[in-house]
Amino acid sequence: MPVNLAAELTQGLSSQVLAWIPSPSVAVWKVGPIPIRAYALCIILGIIAAAVISDYRMRRRGAPRWAVLDIAVYAVPFGIIGGRIYHVITSPEAYFGEGGEPIKALYIWEGGLGIWGAIALGALGAWLACKQMGLPLALVADAMAVGIPVGQAIGRLGNWFNNELYGGPTTAPWGLEVHKMDPGNQGHALIGPDGKAVLLEGLYQPTFLYELVWDLLVAVFVLLADRRFKFGRGRAFALYVMAYTVGRGVIETIRTDEANHFFGVRLNVWTSIVVFLGALIFFLLRKGPQEFVIPAVDGGKGFQVVTEAQYDEFTASGTRPESTGESPGESEVDDDDPPAEDSASEPGKQEEEQKG
Numbered sequence: 001m002p003v004n005l006a007a008e009l010t011q012g013l014s015s016q017v018l019a020w021i022p023s024p025s026v027a028v029w030k031v032g033p034i035p036i037r038a039y040a041l042c043i044i045l046g047i048i049a050a051a052v053i054s055d056y057r058m059r060r061r062g063a064p065r066w067a068v069l070d071i072a073v074y075a076v077p078f079g080i081i082g083g084r085i086y087h088v089i090t091s092p093e094a095y096f097g098e099g100g101e102p103i104k105a106l107y108i109w110e111g112g113l114g115i116w117g118a119i120a121l122g123a124l125g126a127w128l129a130c131k132q133m134g135l136p137l138a139l140v141a142d143a144m145a146v147g148i149p150v151g152q153a154i155g156r157l158g159n160w161f162n163n164e165l166y167g168g169p170t171t172a173p174w175g176l177e178v179h180k181m182d183p184g185n186q187g188h189a190l191i192g193p194d195g196k197a198v199l200l201e202g203l204y205q206p207t208f209l210y211e212l213v214w215d216l217l218v219a220v221f222v223l224l225a226d227r228r229f230k231f232g233r234g235r236a237f238a239l240y241v242m243a244y245t246v247g248r249g250v251i252e253t254i255r256t257d258e259a260n261h262f263f264g265v266r267l268n269v270w271t272s273i274v275v276f277l278g279a280l281i282f283f284l285l286r287k288g289p290q291e292f293v294i295p296a297v298d299g300g301k302g303f304q305v306v307t308e309a310q311y312d313e314f315t316a317s318g319t320r321p322e323s324t325g326e327s328p329g330e331s332e333v334d335d336d337d338p339p340a341e342d343s344a345s346e347p348g349k350q351e352e353e354q355k356g
Contacts, residue, residue: 021176021206025197027161028187037187038161042154043113047076050144050151057143062293062303062311063135071140074129079122084108086117090260090267115152115248116271119241134302139291142236146223149240153215159208163189167205167254175203207255214247230308232290234282241279245272294320 027038055068088095088105091112095105123141130137159165163179179189180198189197221243226236249272260267292311293303297320306314310321 020203021174021209023163023177023179024161025179025189026187027163035187039158042156042158042161046151046154047072049154050147053147053150054140054144057146058140061139061143061291062306063139063143067133067135068140068143070133071126071129071135074125075122076125078125079118080108080113082121082124083113083115083118085121086114087112089117090114091258093258113155114268116275119148134296135293136291136303136305138232138234138237139293139305141234142226142231142290145226145236145240146219149215149219149222149244152244153212153219156208156212156215160206162187165208165255165257167207168256169202170205171203172205174206174209176206176209178204204256205254207251210251210254211247214251215244218243218247230290233286233288235286238279238283238286242276242283245276245279248272249276 024038029036051068051072055066058068059065084105094100095102123137126140127137130140163181166176166178178200180200182188182190192198218240222236222240225231225239231239249269252266252268252272255266262270289307292306292308294306294311294314296302296304304320306321313319314321
């Protein structure tokens with residue numbers, strides 16, 4: 001059986017609770033006939049935060065202002081659909097098991113988005129957007145490697161409002177109060193005879209808070225490491241995935257919500273292990289400098305991929321590098337360039353161009 005690491009670390013700290021974390025008793029508010037759901041607000045705020053941070057990092061590498069919004073038009077809906085599909089696949093009993101309601105598989109506003117499905121389909125949506133814009137997906141992914149964990153941290157507050165995804169009982173000072181939610185009044189705690197919201201007995205591990213803090217630490221770690229080593233070609237994103245999966249794998253052992261198990265271990269723990277290994281292999285095998293982009297030649301479609309030095313030279317003097325490098329957009333060959341056969345007939349010149 002997996003070890004409940006948080007319980008092992010915290011049970012001995014306090015035999016008497018000195019403090020605790022309260023939980024909201026209401027997660028849905030009505031504005032006329034329109035329900036305003038805290039979970040949805042947290043997801044939206046997380047997306048906005050991730051977009052703002054990613055836009056800043058993309059612009060520092062040459063992308064046009066708010067290009068991230070064009071990418072988000074594809075990536076966000078793809079990511080939400082993917083996250084929901086992953087959640088339903090890994091927790092099917094709530095929808096298709098005994099007493100389940102299949103239609104509720106579509107009720108995203110009630111909570112339940114799996115991060116791995118969100119990243120997988122969100123990446124597909126981002127790739128489609130990048131293809132149309134002529135931006136390299138690796139540059140976009142590396143720029144988002146800091147914004148995404150910040151967005152995840154904000155989104156975790158939605159679980160707090162919903163009184164869900166908490167861990168086992170604890171006597172630690174940061175134990176979480178959990179309300180018993182009313183199944184007949186979605187988003188509201190059950191009200192007892194005394195007119196007060198009903199609480200579950202005892203305090204519980206605040207796993208939403210553990211992951212929120214871990215996500216923020218991951219964002220800082222990736223930011224500092226990327227500044228120091230200037231990761232390119234998707235390696236900063238791979239670093240984010242590795243760091244996130246380490247924390248997520250541990251936190252999964254603390255959660256007590258229903259989940260499928262394999263060999264006594266939660267499915268998401270196995271997923272974290274597999275994804276970590278995949279990201280590690282990618283990080284070790286992928287090589288190359290950090291990508292920057294400049295506008296295509298003569299205002300053409302797409303962008304030209306350049307090195308940092310070439311980007312700095314272009315922004316300082318407008319001098320375009322002779323070598324076009326790797327470009328995801330259309331071919332950017334100057335009409336004045338000599339034909340390929342002429343270059344081939346001059347070995348010295350060809351060698352010089354290759355070095356450039």
